[in-house]
Structures are given as structure tokens and as C-alpha cells.
Amino acid sequence: MSKPAYKRVLLKLSGEALMGDDPYGINRGTIERMVADVAEVAKMGVELAIVIGGGNIFRGVAPGAQGMDRATADYMGMLATVMNALALADAMRHVGITARVMSAIGIEQVVEPYVRPKALQYLEEGKVVVFAAGTGNPFFTTDTAAALRGSEVSAEIVLKATKVDGVYTADPKKDPHATLFHSITFDEAIAKHLQVMDATAFALCRDQKLPIKVFSITKPGALMRVVMGEDEGTLVHV
Numbered sequence: 001m002s003k004p005a006y007k008r009v010l011l012k013l014s015g016e017a018l019m020g021d022d023p024y025g026i027n028r029g030t031i032e033r034m035v036a037d038v039a040e041v042a043k044m045g046v047e048l049a050i051v052i053g054g055g056n057i058f059r060g061v062a063p064g065a066q067g068m069d070r071a072t073a074d075y076m077g078m079l080a081t082v083m084n085a086l087a088l089a090d091a092m093r094h095v096g097i098t099a100r101v102m103s104a105i106g107i108e109q110v111v112e113p114y115v116r117p118k119a120l121q122y123l124e125e126g127k128v129v130v131f132a133a134g135t136g137n138p139f140f141t142t143d144t145a146a147a148l149r150g151s152e153v154s155a156e157i158v159l160k161a162t163k164v165d166g167v168y169t170a171d172p173k174k175d176p177h178a179t180l181f182h183s184i185t186f187d188e189a190i191a192k193h194l195q196v197m198d199a200t201a202f203a204l205c206r207d208q209k210l211p212i213k214v215f216s217i218t219k220p221g222a223l224m225r226v227v228m229g230e231d232e233g234t235l236v237h238v
């Protein structure tokens with residue numbers, strides 16, 4: 001059997017993808033399918049660090065957050081990612097995967113704080129590390145957290161698992177004429193203002209020479225194909 005293309009990856013899981021077809025929240029079948037994909041990769045010996053988004057929960061509270069102080073709303077968003085991280089780790093436990101949740105904001109009765117050497121130790125031990133609460137700072141996103149943590153743990157690539165199957169010339173959910181890039185440079189993605197990830201995340205990965213693969217987490221087998229280095233999604237590179 002062929003070997004995975006990477007030893008250590010940073011997987012960014014879209015919070016919104018966790019909703020499945022529900023209007024918000026976590027869809028049980030969807031999280032179980034996602035975790036089955038993750039488990040398949042973890043069981044091959046690939047070291048997995050995960051950053052989870054919060055769009056599925058934060059979207060549900062967004063109307064109530066209207067007019068709120070931006071930083072306060074952002075802290076709510078970060079707390080939403082903690083809930084997703086807990087759900088994800090628990091779902092992994094059900095399939096025999098040991099996961100450790102580490103939070104960027106202090107919430108020690110619930111999850112342990114992010115401590116880089118500890119995260120590296122867990123990865124070396126074969127545990128899946130789930131980074132919660134993004135970067136711990138308002139005005140950022142979990143995509144930037146993925147770029148940051150990916151750099152910190154020396155991941156070979158950031159795998160952005162989302163609801164679309166790659167980077168398009170425009171948002172494919174809004175523009176039916178948008179076409180898919182097989183690969184694109186960071187500079188092009190930033191210059192074209194492609195909204196699939198924020199510019200801060202692109203710039204950090206570019207500066208750290210950390211490639212990104214954007215692919216669909218809803219497509220069966222896509223995560224495994226990406227990890228095996230097969231042709232799937234869009235590669236964003238220097």
C-alpha cells in the first residue's frame with residue numbers, strides 16, 4: 001500500500017460544514033462522517049493537528065450579536081469553536097481516537113490551555129490535537145489560527161476542509177460561472193481578493209512557505225486522497 005504524502009498536517013475544519021443540512025449547530029451524522037474520515041487518516045500514522053471553525057454556532061447567535069461591540073462578539077465566536085472542539089474530540093473518542101483539546105483562551109475547568117511543547121508532545125505520541133478558540137484574539141479568524149498553529153507545530157501543509165471543492169475565480173455559491181483553480185500562488189489569491197480564506201491567513205502561510213490545500217470535506221474520500229498526495233482540490237503555494 002502506498003504511503004501518505006505527509007507526516008504532520010494541520011487540518012482546518014469548517015464549522016459551517018458541521019451543520020450538514022441543518023440551519024445551525026452540529027448535525028450528528030455529519031460530525032460522525034467527518035470523524036470517520038479523520039480517523040482513517042490518523043490510523044495511517046499521519047500526525048493530525050486540527051483547528052475547528054465556529055460558523056455553525058456563531059451564525060445561530062449572529063442576529064442577537066448585531067450592534068454588539070466587535071471584540072465581545074469575536075470572543076463569543078471563539079467560545080463557539082470551543083464547543084465544536086469538545087464535540088469533535090468526543091466523537092473521536094467514540095471511534096477509538098485519542099484527542100486532546102487545547103484552548104487559546106483560559107477556560108481551564110473545561111479544556112487545557114494551549115502550550116506549544118505540550119501540543120508537540122501529543123502529536124509525537126500519536127494523539128490528535130484539536131486547537132480551540134482560534135488565535136485567542138479578536139479581529140482574527142480560525143483560518144488565521146490554522147496558519148499560525150500550522151506554523152508553530154511545523155506542519156507540512158494546511159488542509160482547509162470546507163464546503164466547496166477548491167478555490168474558484170469567485171465564490172461558486174454565488175457565481176455559477178466561477179471556475180476552479182488546480183493551483184494558485186498566495187500572491188495571486190491575495191491580489192484577486194479570493195474570499196475562500198482571509199488575506200491574513202494567506203499572507204502568514206506565504207511568509208512561512210506553508211502550502212494550503214483547499215478541498216471539500218463533504219466529498220467522500222477527499223481527505224484521504226489529499227493526504228495521499230493525489231489530485232484533489234486546489235493547492236495554494238508560494
Ligand SMILES: Nc1ncnc2c1ncn2[C@@H]1O[C@H](COP(=O)(O)OP(=O)(O)OP(=O)(O)O)[C@@H](O)[C@H]1O
Nearest residue numbers: 014015016053054055162167168170171194195196
Ligand atoms: N473564490 C472562492 N473560491 C472558493 N470558495 C469561495 C470563494 N470565495 C468565497 N468562497 C466561499 O468561502 C467559503 C469558505 O467557507 P468555510 O466554511 O470554510 O469558511 P470559514 O469562514 O472558515 O468557515 P467557518 O466559520 O464555518 O469555520 C466557501 O463555503 C465558499 O462559498
Ligand SMILES: O=c1ccn([C@@H]2O[C@H](COP(=O)(O)O)[C@@H](O)[C@H]2O)c(=O)[nH]1
Nearest residue numbers: 053054074077078134135138140141142
Ligand atoms: O482567532 C480568532 C478566531 C475566531 N474568532 C471569532 O470566532 C468566529 C468564528 O470563527 P470562524 O473563523 O469564522 O469560524 C469568527 O467569526 C470571529 O468572530 C476570533 O475573533 N479570533
